[in-house]
Amino acid sequence: MTDTTSTVEQFAKREYKYGFVTDIEQETIRPGLNEDVVRLISHKKGEPEWLTEWRLKAYRHWLTLKEPQWQNVHYPPIDYQKIAYYSAPKKKEAKSLEDVDPQLLEMYAKLGIPLNEQKLLAGVAVDAVFDSVSVATTFKDKLAELGIIFGSFSEAVREHPELVRKYLGSVVPYSDNYFATLNSAVFSDGSFAYIPKGVRCPMELSTYFRINAASTGQFERTLIVADEGASVSYLEGCTAPMRDENQLHAAVVELVALDRATIKYSTIQNWYPGDAQGRGGIYNFVTKRGLCAGQASRISWTQVETGSAITWKYPSCILKGDDSVGEFYSVALTSGRQQADTGTKMIHMGKNTRSTIVSKGISAVHGQNTYRGLVRILKSADNARNYTQCDSMLLGSECGAHTFPSIDVRNPTAKTEHEASTSKIGEDQIFYCNQRGIDLENAVSMIVNGFCKEVFRELPMEFAVEARKLLSVSLEGSVG
Amino acid sequence: MASANKEGFMLEIRNLFVTVDGKEILKGINLTVKPGQVHSIMGPNGSGKSTLAQVLAGRSSYEVTRGEILFDGQDLTEMAPDERARAGVFMAFQYPVEIPGVSNLEFLKAALNAQREEQGKEELDAMEFLTFVREKTKLVKMNEEFLKRSVNAGFSGGEKKRHEILQMAVLEPRLAILDETDSGLDIDALRIVSEGINALRSPERAMVIITHYQRLLNYVQPDFVHVLVDGCIARSGGKELALELEEKGYSWVEAELAGARAKS
Numbered sequence: 229m230t231d232t233t234s235t236v237e238q239f240a241k242r243e244y245k246y247g248f249v250t251d252i253e254q255e256t257i258r259p260g261l262n263e264d265v266v267r268l269i270s271h272k273k274g275e276p277e278w279l280t281e282w283r284l285k286a287y288r289h290w291l292t293l294k295e296p297q298w299q300n301v302h303y304p305p306i307d308y309q310k311i312a313y314y315s316a317p318k319k320k321e322a323k324s325l326e327d328v329d330p331q332l333l334e335m336y337a338k339l340g341i342p343l344n345e346q347k348l349l350a351g352v353a354v355d356a357v358f359d360s361v362s363v364a365t366t367f368k369d370k371l372a373e374l375g376i377i378f379g380s381f382s383e384a385v386r387e388h389p390e391l392v393r394k395y396l397g398s399v400v401p402y403s404d405n406y407f408a409t410l411n412s413a414v415f416s417d418g419s420f421a422y423i424p425k426g427v428r429c430p431m432e433l434s435t436y437f438r439i440n441a442a443s444t445g446q447f448e449r450t451l452i453v454a455d456e457g458a459s460v461s462y463l464e465g466c467t468a469p470m471r472d473e474n475q476l477h478a479a480v481v482e483l484v485a486l487d488r489a490t491i492k493y494s495t496i497q498n499w500y501p502g503d504a505q506g507r508g509g510i511y512n513f514v515t516k517r518g519l520c521a522g523q524a525s526r527i528s529w530t531q532v533e534t535g536s537a538i539t540w541k542y543p544s545c546i547l548k549g550d551d552s553v554g555e556f557y558s559v560a561l562t563s564g565r566q567q568a569d570t571g572t573k574m575i576h577m578g579k580n581t582r583s584t585i586v587s588k589g590i591s592a593v594h595g596q597n598t599y600r601g602l603v604r605i606l607k608s609a610d611n612a613r614n615y616t617q618c619d620s621m622l623l624g625s626e627c628g629a630h631t632f633p634s635i636d637v638r639n640p641t642a643k644t645e646h647e648a649s650t651s652k653i654g655e656d657q658i659f660y661c662n663q664r665g666i667d668l669e670n671a672v673s674m675i676v677n678g679f680c681k682e683v684f685r686e687l688p689m690e691f692a693v694e695a696r697k698l699l700s701v702s703l704e705g706s707v708g
Numbered sequence: 709m710a711s712a713n714k715e716g717f718m719l720e721i722r723n724l725f726v727t728v729d730g731k732e733i734l735k736g737i738n739l740t741v742k743p744g745q746v747h748s749i750m751g752p753n754g755s756g757k758s759t760l761a762q763v764l765a766g767r768s769s770y771e772v773t774r775g776e777i778l779f780d781g782q783d784l785t786e787m788a789p790d791e792r793a794r795a796g797v798f799m800a801f802q803y804p805v806e807i808p809g810v811s812n813l814e815f816l817k818a819a820l821n822a823q824r825e826e827q828g829k830e831e832l833d834a835m836e837f838l839t840f841v842r843e844k845t846k847l848v849k850m851n852e853e854f855l856k857r858s859v860n861a862g863f864s865g866g867e868k869k870r871h872e873i874l875q876m877a878v879l880e881p882r883l884a885i886l887d888e889t890d891s892g893l894d895i896d897a898l899r900i901v902s903e904g905i906n907a908l909r910s911p912e913r914a915m916v917i918i919t920h921y922q923r924l925l926n927y928v929q930p931d932f933v934h935v936l937v938d939g940c941i942a943r944s945g946g947k948e949l950a951l952e953l954e955e956k957g958y959s960w961v962e963a964e965l966a967g968a969r970a971k972s
Contacts, residue, residue: 660805663765664819664875665793665826674818678809678858 256315286402286412384420399482408515418448423458454489487522499535506565509537516543520552528555544573547581562595571601576609591627724775735939751936798881800872807859866897873904890924902927922954
């Protein structure tokens with residue numbers, strides 16, 4: 229007979245099925261960081277002078293910063309001189325999908341991301357980022373017909389420098405925080421999307437990030453701009469090989485929504501989480517922020533975080549325009565020795581701005597899950613509204629859930645609500661399912677999925693199914 | 709399905725002793741049940757009625773220290789709770805459990821398909837299942853809207869018990885154990901639940917109805933009544949025994965048992 233605690237222990241033996249390494253000739257620069265490295269990266273990407281200078285400014289500022297210590301996660305000091313800051317497949321950049329190295333195509337197919345347009349999920353355009361570079365973007369031409377720009381960041385710098393220059397750093401300035409500043413100095417590739425005035429993007433835009441090379445960091449940068457009345461739904465996914473060493477992933481995502489524009493940004497994060505003893509795994513130290521710049525702009529973050537050894541991220545919204553809306557829906561799962569310190573910031577500046585925060589944290593085995601949130605309502609934000617719901621579920625007795633909400637209201641007309649709960653997955657619930665013939669694994673998966681339902685229904689349809697499966701796989705063996 | 713023994717028993721409980729947290733609750737239960745029979749287990753609070761139900765369903769905190777439980781001649785204690793369920797053992801819970809975010813429809817479908825898979829039958833898809841379950845909801849007078857709600861979350865006491873009977877109707881178990889299904893029901897809900905139970909009586913299905921009061925038995929006529937006192941079956945009889953208990957209370961059976969124990 230089993231009881232919930234001992235069953236949870238067995239849960240640790242989960243398998244990470246994306247842990248393979250692709251043996252491909254790569255050009256990786258020597259580990260270490262200095263101004264020459266920053267210049268080298270910029271040079272390799274053929275960047276204009278202003279961007280090189282911007283990177284250097286960031287680098288010099290970074291030297292004055294200290295790595296933050298306030299977050300509720302623990303890891304040995306990172307030696308930034310031991311990281312290689314650029315790695316790319318040796319083969320020349322592909323002009324079209326036909327030119328992409330077949331080995332790379334095969335790898336993406338193995339990850340379930342066929343880059344062949346015929347085989348792709350209908351209605352999803354994909355930008356595939358491999359270590360430091362974007363290797364392919366699908367459906368580009370079709371999107372271009374509508375004036376939508378979607379592709380790698382490097383390409384956008386070459387082809388649309390005015391847009392990049394206008395918006396780069398406009399939401400997350402180069403001096404923002406330790407990891408965002410580091411990213412600003414050494415960022416390699418990432419995705420860029422621009423949706424012109426009044427255009428509703430007809431398909432999901434998606435970026436798939438893959439870390440492959442050892443001892444490298446991944447520093448991608450994503451910038452999405454939705455012009456007046458435009459709307460777009462964007463999804464990112466990520467995986468990495470299983471390695472004993474920790475790898476740093478310090479990305480920056482900036483979203484800009486102008487008047488009446490809507491951006492929906494969904495993340496399914498499945499970086500390698502490390503093994504049961506906590507060896508290896510990705511440090512996912514990411515800065516994501518959206519600016520609701522205009523009247524009635526709308527930005528919605530949905531994240532399903534199941535991977536990474538450590539997750540440190542707070543996708544946030546600055547509600548500058550009147551009547552703008554910010555949303556944050558999050559499921560964060562920590563199993564094994566994983567740690568997550570995640571949440572959001574909603575900064576209300578405009579009148580009648582509204583924000584919704586729904587956070588679901590699940591901790592299993594030795595996982596530590598922290599929700600950290602800030603709701604700030606400035607003096608100018610008359611009639612601002614916030615609703616926060618923050619639920620934690622514990623599977624087993626060795627894991628932890630922590631909540632640090634912070635509410636700062638400076639306008640008397642504001643209304644904020646905060647609801648929070650912590651529950652242990654009930655032996656009663658499991659027994660009830662068992663008594664109806666549902667086995668333990670399916671019972672846990674069903675109960676956890678039910679717990680996350682409010683978040684999953686925010687995901688684009690195709691990915692909601694994916695997320696459910698991912699959650700089940702991540703929990704496999706942790707309750708047995 | 710034929711029973712594995714000569715007498716045709718579906719369930720055989722022989723000299724069963726059970727402890728919970730080191731405390732002995734059941735002290736030598738003997739009970740045999742054949743297909744088609746309805747047995748009622750009555751008794752005062754704390755006599756071990758619910759313990760018997762939990763042990764049959766396989767709750768892990770209940771330890772069988774002596775005796776045996778056979779289901780179709782198979783040792784039931786060797787089977788995990790979900791295996792027992794898929795083999796056709798169903799328990800209607802006294803306190804049905806809430807599962808937020810999981811719809812009744814989803815839950816019932818998962819349960820039925822787990823059982824069908826075990827039996828080598830094809831799973832029902834969403835449409836087939838909906839048609840199937842709609843028919844069943846009529847039995848307990850529930851509307852379809854109910855299927856979209858989360859399992860037991862925010863249900864009234866009556867809704868919870870009707871839901872248990874709905875699950876029994878969907879899963880069509882061979883042995884149904886109803887643990888105080890009548891508790892907390894008003895008279896209308898009691899009637900609906902009773903009608904549901906009666907509709908599910910069949911020559912292939914056995915039922916063990918655990919109840920404190922006689923009132924459910926006004927609606928559901930048992931073939932046998934057993935009185936459980938202090939972990940033992942103190943008396944067995946036909947349905948007239950229930951009426952006698954209603955009239956006289958449990959004290960005379962308790963006194964009888966005490967007398968018998970003093971002699972031995």
